[in-house]
Amino acid sequence: MAGTNTNSPTPPPSPAESDLWFNTTNGREYVWYISPGTGLGSWVQTQPTSTAVVDPLAPPVTPVSPPSAKPTDVSRVPTQTISEVPPVSPAPIAGDLWWNSRTGQEFIWYDDGNTAQWVLANRGNGLTGDDGSDAFTRTTQDFVVPAVGANVALQVLDESFYSPGQTIWIEGSGYYNVVSTFPNQVVVSNQTATPDDVVTSGAALLVTGGQGIQGIQGPKGDKGDKGDQGDVGPQGIQGIQGDKGDKGDKGDQGIQGIQGIQGIQGVKGDKGDKGDTGNTGAPGVPGLSAQTAIAAPATTMPGVGNPQVLNVTPGQGNIFSVGQVVYIANIGYGSIYATNPNQIGFINLGYQGNVAPGTAIPAGATVAPAGLIGQTGNVQVAIGPTPPVTPTPGMLWWYNDGSAGGGQLYMYYTDANSSQWVPAAIGAVGPQGPQGNPGAAGAAGPPGPASGVWQRLQPDVIVTGAPVSQIDITGIPSTVRSVMLLGFLMPTVTAQVFGRFSQAGVWKAGTTDYFYGGPYANNSGVSYFGSNPTAAMDHMVLGDPNTMDFTTPRGGQLINMMGLNLQAAVGSARIAFGGGYVANSNYAGGHVGMAGAFFNGAVDGIRLYPSAGSWAIGSYITALGLI
Secondary structure, three states, X not given: OOOOEEEEOOOOOOOOOOOEEEEOOOXXXXXXXXXXXXXXXXXXXXXXXXXXXXXXXXXXXXXOOOOOOOOOOOOOOOOEEEEOOOOOOOOOOOOOEEEEOOOOEEEEEEEOOOOEEEEEOOOOOOOOOOOXXXXXXXXXXXXXXXXXXXXXXXXXXXXXXXXXXXXEEEOOOEEEEEEEEEOOEEEEEEOOOOOOOEEXXXXXXXXXXXXXXXXXXXXXXXXXXXXXXXXXOOOOXXXXXXXXXXXXXXXXXXXXXXXXXXXXXXXXXXXXXXXXXXXXXOOOOXXXXXXXXXXXXXXXXXXXXXXXXXXXXOOXXXXXXXXXXXXXXXXXXXXXXXXXXXXXXXXXXXXXXXXXXXXXXXXXXXXXXXXXXXXXXXXXXXXXXXXOOOOOOOOEEEEOXXXXXXXXXXXXXXXXXXXXXXXXXXXXXXXXXXXXXXXXOOOOOOOOOOOOOEEEOOOOEEOOOOOEOOEEEEOOOOOOOEEEEEEEXXXXXXXXXXXXXXXXXXXOOOOOOOEEEOOEEOOOOOXXXXXXXXXXXXXXXXXXXXXXXXXXXXXXXXXXXXXXEOOEEEOOXXXXXXXXXXXXXXXXXXXXXXXXXXXXXXXXXXXXXXXXXXXOOOOEEEEEEEO
16 A cells, blocks of 8 residues: 655654655554554654664865775685684684574675774674563553553663554553564553553563453253152262253152262363453563672673673672673673673673773673674665775775776674775676786895784683682693784783793793793883893783782773794893883873793793782683794
8 A cells, every 4th residue: 555755853743554654764664553452553663773864974075096905915715614603613714604504694704904893794684583472571650550442652771572453461560462662662552550650760662462252151041841860879070061041840858878979070172263352351470580680799891791790789790691791881891701500701792882991880780681783674775986984893895996996895894993994795706817928037035034923822721610729821832933822811910920831741841941031111111120030030021010000090900912023033041021001090101021041942832810808700801823
């Protein structure tokens, strides 16, 4: 049925069924829908995820010259992987493809020169999500219950859980029917609630089914003639109770019989057809709580991708499981990496809408299960020889220039460090071109550095359950030239970070062949040097003790902890260097620690331990090796 389409900041006054209205204020489209059950009409949003109207883009500017090749460009036959998790071994390289068999989406391994990651290569629809029947929201304002059959508009946190025609139960009130939805608003019709009652803000809106109608009563039978009184027999099984008959004549009193045995229960009948909606039943018993709350002492939001141990209501930490996504009210989304009865390990997922790192997480904030953020619909697409002037994340641009790089679809992608246009699709490999004429041989250049790739040396080490005294990275192959340790270390007391090395599986102590030391600097700019080599030295200092001080407001987040060059030959010896940078909230310059180790032969193990105390729950290390 065709309808009228209206573009305006306010809805048209006299709409007909199927009329469309595009709200030029919030950029959303609505259709006039008439409920077949009530006969009432309402504006229903057709595109819940559309974006607001934006100003027209400036006219395209002709580029001075076509794009030139970049060091991050690649042209190769990719490795194609099909699995539910991204491939790890062999490590992906630029241009490799991975099709997620769980979500139905394809990704490409893209290196933008600063970072490498899996980037979505196609924007098709994913698999159908989990059933959302248990989802609910809460009211944000008090409201007065209208008369039975009358409508009332409710202000809610999220209207996306509801659709016209649903029956819902509002906590502390009664049953209602959903008439229509608007942004942060649900219009409902009262079915059973007491008119003029006041329902306070925070009441839950739960989707429920209606009660079926009562079956019809069977017909009443005719009264029979009074028969002769027979002998008293055993009592038979009890039949179903019939309708009450007319009062008969008083008969003679018979002999009292013995009581018979109770009959067996009849079989359950077939399920009948669904009847019309019956009278609303009494409210059911509220379900069990699947959420908890932050307990004192309060803490702060960690950085994106970083962990934080949170105290929760005692005895409720184990209602969650490792890998589960949760939402902290008014704070944001994260995933669980560890639990115990009184604590949860929380990693900031960096979703849009999450508060900034360092924001206080107050005691009492609700922690509840949540889902992953899905694909955003209604993607904006621009076509032209130059990219849009004011792009937004997820926007598509078709580069239609005929020069090099033209005829390609790009997506505006924002990662943790930068925003840029990245290829959104890869076409099929074309036929091989003819071989060119051989060029003249050039002069031999000087030997260049060996190329290689970074690979994980072992699964990430995450401290759960109880603090540990040390973290070991062992079995480093002799082909590894350099090691980089990334992580987050939290000592239980103020401490330095110590490093120790092993050869052939034996942890080495300081000797004339194995010694450790070197410079480090604090925030005041004063440099210090390690002691002269002695046999007593069995470790390398990797961090200033102030950097690990968790007893003051400075904090102590240790990132990109150290890089170790294991194959820099000096004669027959090897040199390992370590360094660390520590983010510090009180000192803008932070603290830098460096140290060196000189020893004969190759290294096959690295041990990290604090100078005092242990590594607390939530500490973790990722070990990467350059092959």
